[in-house]
Amino acid sequence: MSGFLEGLRCSECIDWGEKRNTIASIAAGVLWWISWWIIIDAAVIYPTMEEFNHSYHATIAFLMINAVSNGQVRGDSYSEGCLGQTGARIWLFIGFMLAFGSLIASMWILFGGYVAKEKAVVYPGIAVFFQNAFIFFGGLVFKFGRTEDLWQ
Amino acid sequence: LSFTALVLLSFSGAIGLTFLMLGCALEDYGVYWPLFVLIFHAISPIPHFIAKRATYDSDATSSACRELAYFFTTGIVVSAFGFPVILARVAVIKWGACGLVLAGNAVIFLTIQGFFLVFGRGDDFSWEQW
Numbered sequence: 001m002s003g004f005l006e007g008l009r010c011s012e013c014i015d016w017g018e019k020r021n022t023i024a025s026i027a028a029g030v031l032w033w034i035s036w037w038i039i040i041d042a043a044v045i046y047p048t049m050e051e052f053n054h055s056y057h058a059t060i061a062f063l064m065i066n067a068v069s070n071g072q073v074r075g076d077s078y079s080e081g082c083l084g085q086t087g088a089r090i091w092l093f094i095g096f097m098l099a100f101g102s103l104i105a106s107m108w109i110l111f112g113g114y115v116a117k118e119k120a121v122v123y124p125g126i127a128v129f130f131q132n133a134f135i136f137f138g139g140l141v142f143k144f145g146r147t148e149d150l151w152q
Numbered sequence: 153l154s155f156t157a158l159v160l161l162s163f164s165g166a167i168g169l170t171f172l173m174l175g176c177a178l179e180d181y182g183v184y185w186p187l188f189v190l191i192f193h194a195i196s197p198i199p200h201f202i203a204k205r206a207t208y209d210s211d212a213t214s215s216a217c218r219e220l221a222y223f224f225t226t227g228i229v230v231s232a233f234g235f236p237v238i239l240a241r242v243a244v245i246k247w248g249a250c251g252l253v254l255a256g257n258a259v260i261f262l263t264i265q266g267f268f269l270v271f272g273r274g275d276d277f278s279w280e281q282w
Contacts, residue, residue: 025219029226037234044242146219 024145031138035131042127099136106132157270165263171256175236181249185239189253192232193260197268199224232257 106129114125176184203221233254240250 021219022222025222026226029223030230032223033227033230034234037230037238040234041238041241044238142223 021146024141028138028142028145031134031141035134035138038127038134039131042124046121046124099139102132103136154270157266161263161266161270164259164266168256168259168263171252171259173256175245175249175252175256178249181246183245183249185244186236186249186253189232189235189257192228192235193257193264196225196228196232196261196264199228200268229261232261 110125110129114122172186172189175181176186199221203215203218206217207215236245236250236253236257239245240247245253
């Protein structure tokens with residue numbers, strides 16, 4: 001019983017050989033695009049700004065996190081890029097900060113702006129929260145679900 | 153064998169398009185906005201071809217370009233399913249029409265995937281024909 005969690009270390013067990021990157025890309029794509037369609041849905045149903053605040057920071061966070069490959073942060077790649085390894089780390093740091101910030105802000109908007117004020121329509125708040133959550137997890141899957149060994 | 157596959161694929165493509173047209177043209181419905189999903193169907197193979205062309209010379213199993221292509225293809229597929237749902241939620245089309253369009257989408261995307269599986273295997277897939 002004491003060792004039963006040892007078999008669950010998922011960084012090794014999700015290696016279905018060559019398909020891993022494909023599956024990770026597709027899963028991340030599904031999460032990301034569903035999040036956008038949730039927002040389009042909320043924007044279509046509630047077009048005015050006071051019911052629904054149209055803001056898109058999570059997308060930028062996703063783009064930033066995934067613009068930098070893991071290899072550049074570790075310093076393995078041959079070309080330094082224009083900012084070098086430290087620049088890559090700072091970029092990734094800012095990207096993750098934006099991602100976490102967007103997630104927390106969306107929870108804040110949901111609970112502070114919609115639930116606590118007991119607004120009549122809660123759905124825009126829920127939509128914003130789910131959009132951010134999906135983009136966050138989609139970004140994580142896209143970044144950490146793929147291995148760069150398959151790129152050699 | 154590939155002749156049979158071609159006939160079967162064209163049949164399923166026709167079924168898919170029939171579902172789509174039924175969703176638009178039946179007397180109860182009569183709204184033609186769902187035909188816009190055809191745009192999504194048409195552009196869905198494009199990221200794959202762009203990635204294939206861009207990484208033609210490399211031997212690697214996978215690459216960032218291919219994975220980005222899968223990401224965008226998934227997005228196009230999800231959009232083709234999301235678009236009728238949104239139309240139905242704002243009551244531009246009825247839910248019955250939405251259901252027919254979604255069924256048509258599923259069949260057409262399976263047909264496109266079938267095309268890639270059956271006819272995409274050739275190693276002598278030369279681009280000079282274009």
